[in-house]
Amino acid sequence: MSEAFDAIVAQEENLLCRSYSRYPLAIARGKGSRLWDVDGKEYVDLLAGIAVIGLGHCHDEVCQTLAAQSHKLWHVSNLFYQQEQLDLAKVLLSTTHHEKAFFCNSGAEANEACIKLARRYMRTVKQRDAYEIITLGNCFHGRTLGTLAATGRDSLSNGFTPLPDGFAQVPAGDLDALRAAISPKTAAVLVECVQGEGGVLPLPAAYLQGVEALCREKDILFLCDEVQAGMGRTGKFWAFQNYGLTPDAISVAKSLANGLPMGAMLATSEAARGFVAGSHATTFGGSALVSAVACKTVEIILRDHLPERAAALGAHVLEAATALQQRLPGKIREVRGLGLMIGIELMEDGTRVWKELIQRGFICNLSHGVTLRLLPPLTIAQEDLDAFLQTLEDILQGR
Numbered sequence: 001m002s003e004a005f006d007a008i009v010a011q012e013e014n015l016l017c018r019s020y021s022r023y024p025l026a027i028a029r030g031k032g033s034r035l036w037d038v039d040g041k042e043y044v045d046l047l048a049g050i051a052v053i054g055l056g057h058c059h060d061e062v063c064q065t066l067a068a069q070s071h072k073l074w075h076v077s078n079l080f081y082q083q084e085q086l087d088l089a090k091v092l093l094s095t096t097h098h099e100k101a102f103f104c105n106s107g108a109e110a111n112e113a114c115i116k117l118a119r120r121y122m123r124t125v126k127q128r129d130a131y132e133i134i135t136l137g138n139c140f141h142g143r144t145l146g147t148l149a150a151t152g153r154d155s156l157s158n159g160f161t162p163l164p165d166g167f168a169q170v171p172a173g174d175l176d177a178l179r180a181a182i183s184p185k186t187a188a189v190l191v192e193c194v195q196g197e198g199g200v201l202p203l204p205a206a207y208l209q210g211v212e213a214l215c216r217e218k219d220i221l222f223l224c225d226e227v228q229a230g231m232g233r234t235g236k237f238w239a240f241q242n243y244g245l246t247p248d249a250i251s252v253a254k255s256l257a258n259g260l261p262m263g264a265m266l267a268t269s270e271a272a273r274g275f276v277a278g279s280h281a282t283t284f285g286g287s288a289l290v291s292a293v294a295c296k297t298v299e300i301i302l303r304d305h306l307p308e309r310a311a312a313l314g315a316h317v318l319e320a321a322t323a324l325q326q327r328l329p330g331k332i333r334e335v336r337g338l339g340l341m342i343g344i345e346l347m348e349d350g351t352r353v354w355k356e357l358i359q360r361g362f363i364c365n366l367s368h369g370v371t372l373r374l375l376p377p378l379t380i381a382q383e384d385l386d387a388f389l390q391t392l393e394d395i396l397q398g399r
């Protein structure tokens with residue numbers, strides 16, 4: 001480690017709350033799918049700020065939009081009408097069957113909006129005292145108290161109890177368990193089609209279709225968390241579109257504004273009846289600056305056919321990583337994913353491999369100690385992905 005790195009670590013010890021365990025890197029600059037640390041060393045970024053920088057770092061057109069909007073209008077609050085929100089809503093809703101948008105600032109807030117909408121829709125539109133949200137084991141929906149309750153992982157809620165009531169969880173993949181858990185108090189089922197923080201686990205199509213069918217049968221809302229898997233990452237604009245699903249509402253965040261904090265809930269007109277003026281609000285949600293940047297981001301994803309690119313590149317990586325698994329018996333337990341959301345589960349504790357990858361210039365995430373998680377920019381070059389796989393092979397072979 002260098003002096004520059006040590007100086008940053010020492011400052012942080014004094015200045016910041018200790019709520020993060022950091023990677024051994026201090027990043028100074030980014031461009032496209034490259035990052036440079038404080039000592040000027042270059043890295044291939046296969047993590048994209050955890051699925052946030054979908055277009056790559058400092059994308060020229062996004063920078064231009066940001067600069068232009070920053071001289072026009074930043075924020076006036078949701079007390080006022082703003083064309084930027086409408087421009088964003090129009091292009092975002094053109095990607096889906098949903099008809100209404102609500103803007104907020106993060107993934108957890110987008111899920112809170114879905115949860116609040118489901119409860120209020122049941123009470124005020126359906127006139128049923130149904131409030132419970134059912135989620136799936138191994139899910140991740142955020143860190144607010146409500147979304148922690150939805151996530152249902154003791155390791156994350158330790159020390160923060162009591163969490164809000166009104167959440168239940170069933171094992172992912174078990175339709176009978178879901179059927180048994182649905183009761184007159186159930187308002188909605190909330191799922192991630194590809195569980196991201198859980199270790200990149202795509203749920204089976206038949207199961208997801210069965211969940212939606214059960215929601216229709218029981219007349220409860222079907223909600224998809226698209227925070228990590230949405231925005232083109234899985235090969236369709238939205239992950240649910242890979243399975244022919246029609247969720248009543250979805251949560252969106254991460255790469256929506258290519259790195260500026262923004263979230264959204266998209267809902268059908270029917271589900272959106274759950275909110276009326278005053279039901280839900282946020283000071284910053286959809287401010288002009290982030291809306292303009294998000295609008296440009298969505299336009300570029302559509303114009304450059306980035307979901308299709310993610311599908312093709314993802315299929316290439318899955319095939320190459322599966323070939324690697326077969327070439328190196330006893331090293332890789334499983335290769336899985338959808339589009340550019342890829343998990344390579346190792347048979348050994350992955351810490352050594354992951355650290356070595358960083359040292360050799362490749363940044364990815366280590367999930368649950370064993371799974372290398374790749375969430376690269378959708379614009380990444382195939383050569384960068386191939387170079388990563390070659391380096392992984394070298395490391396696994398002790399070269």
Ligand code: PLP
Binds near residue numbers: 141143192
């Ligand atoms: N939902 C999913 C599927 C996520 O992956 C995340 C974050 O990783 C969240 C929700 C929470 O998003 P945020 O950290 O923006 O609140």
